[in-house]
Amino acid sequence: MNMAEKIAGVWPEIALLLGAALCLLVGLARSVAIRRFTGWIAAASLLVAGWIVAAQVCNAGGVIGLTPYIKLAVVAVGLILLMVAAAVPVQLKMTRDIEAGREPFEPGLVIRGEFFAFFLFSLTGVMLTADASDLVWLFLALELTSLPTYVMVATSRDRVEAQESGVKYFFLGAMAAAVFLYGFALIYGATGQTSFSLIVDAANQQIAAQGRISPLLTTGIVLSLLGVAFKIAAVPMHFYAADVYQGATTAVTAFLAFVPKTAGFVALIALLGLLPDGYVPPAITWLLWIMAALTMTVGNVLGLMQSNVKRVLAYSSIAHSGYMLVGLLALHGSGDALGNGTAAILFYLVAYGLATIGAFAVLGSLQARGEEAETFDDISGLVRTHPVLAGVMLLSVLSLLGLPPMIGFLGKIYLFGSAIQHGFVGLVVIAVLNSAVSAVYYLRIASACFFGDSEGHTVSTPGISRPLAAGIAAVAALILGFAGGRLVSTARDAGGFPTGRNDVVTTPSQPPAATTASR
């Protein structure tokens, strides 16, 4: 693929980058009235990007491959996230002081421009991850996703905890990047290539010559998977999640729970796509199996013990990564919706994203004692003071729990169904048990909202956009639970092309992985 084609494919990203640059510029304006436009500029550039993707999809005659699907999802969920995060810069004392005229205008201290620019940069990173056809590209795209989030976490709140968690997130993220970069280097060493399609060719040659891929290539892929596991907060790279999610302001937490995770899963799918079709070395099956089982169990067990709703949702986010890892094992599958792990993961990303953003947005819409609501006490008896938000919270946790008719139920069915078709019955049993355990803390959130005694100190944060976003996410989770057929078939079309190689993958035969796992 030449450069011109490549650039033609990344017009949406270019639109977002231009939007981000414009945000940076406008954010420096002296007049508050002009600075307030930054949020709208971000929204407009997302809409433009969405329009370009839609046009590309129409030209191609459907959502063919994972790239357009991810781009569409990023635009759609990105708009909801933007509504959730729109008020973040305004909540800062610094911004308020300057905008109220209590402090003189100082270009270095206004954050509006930066915040929305970083927001868009990170989304650009996810889209580029989906475009990746080369290891270097993949690395840069992943880092473009993550680096802005470190700054967003650190500057999102007036409290020192935010900076602490931003620094933690940065150092640990850098370490994880080192791990997967090491993996990429090994892959390059084993094949002499960085382009995905050439790596696959080289691996095919290795199989033809020795009957398996070289241990160096396997090690490279294993290390890459382990490093990228940081982005999805999977065990053993999950340690940061609870601290960082708690330290960041809730709107940014919602962002963290969806955006880097999406990039991570896209990268994982791309990395597994480096393996020749239908061939998965036992080491990688084992790795995914163990990571999936540990991640969901650790997430759910630790989720049981929290008294802070944000931490509960952080552990729930870890657990959901575990469920989606199950789908990775069934990556190559038939064209059927059930049995194709890629399609299941793509669908589940949206299902999980809507529900978890809904839950975080409800928390972000509430304040207790001048701080953002985060403990069970803060949301206790919510139904009496904010019935709509309580309803949204209920829908969100029910979807996370995977109760019909919410979208989370369908997502789990597809995910676990694809794993069963590939023979990973044991893992699915673990996953279902985990889902049952998770009911305890999800229902604890719901019952706190509905049956708890309100202490009456919880008030809503000013502004309509955040509760509105929560409502949109939850209603979408409900409606798609009934009418998800279209989304499922789109995910199925998208999942038929599991790598960024942009070439049609024929249906592979039953991978030998299943026999390994059932041992």
Next chain:
Amino acid sequence: MNLDLIKFIPWLPALAAVLCGLCCTKKALRCLAAPICILSIASGFVIAFLHRGGVPPGGAVVPFFEWINIGGFSANFSYFIDPLTLIMLFVVCGIGTLVAWYAAFYMKGDKGYARFFTFVSLFIFAMTNLVMADNLVLLYLGWEGVGLCSYLLIGYYYNKPSAVAAAKKAFIVNRIGDLGFALGIFLVYQTFGTVSLREAIIAAEHVSEPSTAVTLIPFLLMLGAFGKSAQLPLYVWLPDAMEGPTPVSALIHAATMVTAGVYMIARLLPIFVLSPYALPVVAVVGGLTAVFAATIALCQYDIKRIYAYSTISQLGYMFLGVGALSTVGGVFHLFTHAFFKALLFLTAGSVMHALAGQLDLRKMSGLRTKMPVTCWLMFVGCLALAGFPLTAGFFSKDMILAAVMEKGLGEHGQPLFLALGILGLFTAFLTAFYTFRLWFRVFMGPEQYEMGEEHHGAEEHGHDHGHGEDAKPQAASDIKVEHHHDAHEMPLLMNLPLIVLAAGAIAAGYWAEHSGWIESMVESSTAAVHGGESAHAAELFGYHLHTAMMVISSAISILGIALAAYFHWLNRPAADAAARQYKSIVTLLNNKYYVDEINDAAIVTPLRTKGEIFFAIDRLIIDALVTLVGLVPRALGIGARRLQTGALQGYGLGMACGAAVLLLLVLFVAN
């Protein structure tokens, strides 16, 4: 005719439910809820009516959208339309419109006006999904949906403990039936490999040698039907369900939801005939329920409860009809019953409205001059319920009894059905008697009554009249001050839907039977009974069986009415004397055979004790375990806290070690 419009029938009420829900939020919008709700249900009726002739024989599937499609399992929001569905849609949307119209006036001034109509719209949404479902999963969704709405509406007066208890009881008893129903659906999927109604029915028709699993299916499904349609032994929730607002009793607990069980059996008839014992069991349960509930109704004093027991008894008739392979009769009775029972409940609501919540028969008499229209409307309803010749109830009940007797006396006469037929005739006599006992007591005789303790605008419907004196209005602050009123007639607009129902209660039977409409409709649906009905009609006393049964049941109904007139209008002391003479029987019946008490002692109390034991175990063991498990991370946390600045390094170390262990493990162990 294009069937596309059909799919709007459930979704207009769904939209209405959302809009009514929005109306709840603003006081000024509340009055909009009723028109929205009525309009949505009425348009459903109009759409159904437009399609009355346009349904292809054998039915048609109208796909709406994909819901679940996994591998070989598919359950979509697709609607199955055949004549049986149309009949049900006429009943649900038609009666629904009229009841909602009535309720728009009846509920006026209530705090939860918009909430009420939200639930009613939601109920119609679920109920239409139930009757239109093209697969068992969607049917089950509707089934649970109507159960939920029924729960919400029984507990509508949620600050009244008896209403909340009744709602809970309805919910729990229904769960027992639904468990059977759900198992039945699973078994259908397992044996036939599909949950689609049409495919399952076709598969069932081709079963030549039924296996054990196949013969088990009808019994499991039956359980669900008995729960929803309040048959023995799961009927106990329906009388208590009268705690809900009266329009709800009329719509949900008399005309529509409770008939879902009859509909389900009629719809799945080909599956039920797979077991030779299934339908006879349905018939026996139906027949016994009919007579059992009718005897209880004899000695109740609460108007709504009398009608509730009468509903149970009439539902028994329907099951008897379906069980005797007369689906036409069963569905016909469902159709006519919807008219007259809705009429009876709504007129009872009018009486209650006029007397400020008074429901006790002993505290009212001679209301005919105060409420002439209501009096004669209820009279029409009573005639139909009593099966007075040429009313709607007469034709449908007669069709069922004739079919049962035919099975009893026909060529291969089964004594079981002969017994059930006689039981049915006896029930018809009881029905005529208790129906007119009520009517004569309320409207005839000397005019005297006590007002209840509720006033318009604060309808709390406290009618726990076993100890009526205790019932106090709960929301005293809501009572419109100085609103003194005496028993009075309802406004014409409120009586309008009742007049329509009364017309139906008189004419619907004759019209539906003699135009052949009901028979052709049912016979061209999946409820059709195939082959084998002997052309040879049985004879009774030298007459054609059908004619003979008509004469006998006319006589029986007139006898019942006459006895009721004597005891409860002309010579009331005689009734009291008779009651004293058979005091033990009357007490037994008045206490409903002590079934609630027996259930309490045999099931509820042991379960509660068990629950308390589990709770104690939970407190002692599980809590301790959880505390212990919670202590471990906390202990680790205390350790970690000492290295305050070390948290980041700790995490880094954890990540590195974890990654290293996993790497080594998978590379060396797995390879």
